[in-house]
Amino acid sequence: MAKAPEECRTMTDVREGVDALDRELVRLLVQRQGYMDAAARIKPNRDAVYDADRIEDVVAKVLTEARAQGLSSDIAEPVWRKLIERCIAHEFEEWDTTREKRSA
Numbered sequence: 001m002a003k004a005p006e007e008c009r010t011m012t013d014v015r016e017g018v019d020a021l022d023r024e025l026v027r028l029l030v031q032r033q034g035y036m037d038a039a040a041r042i043k044p045n046r047d048a049v050y051d052a053d054r055i056e057d058v059v060a061k062v063l064t065e066a067r068a069q070g071l072s073s074d075i076a077e078p079v080w081r082k083l084i085e086r087c088i089a090h091e092f093e094e095w096d097t098t099r100e101k102r103s104a
Helices: 011-042 052-069 073-103
Strands: none
Touching: 011 073, 052 073
């Protein structure tokens, strides 16, 4: 079990904590990707994949939560914008693949 940041006394402690969090983040990102797969399956047309208003809504919500939790907006905003960018790219690929399978 990884130590809490305030309990770390060595760089090994810090690295073990970071590695544990990275594994958990991957697990959560797999879940998020599943929602992108569902969106690609549900959206009626390819134009619906990119939604600028939704992007800004997500970022605004993340920044609100980041402030409440004590996460720097200098970390939160660029990380989420890149995450959203890559999720949209994945959703486009999944949308195309889903439609190719239906037409085959």
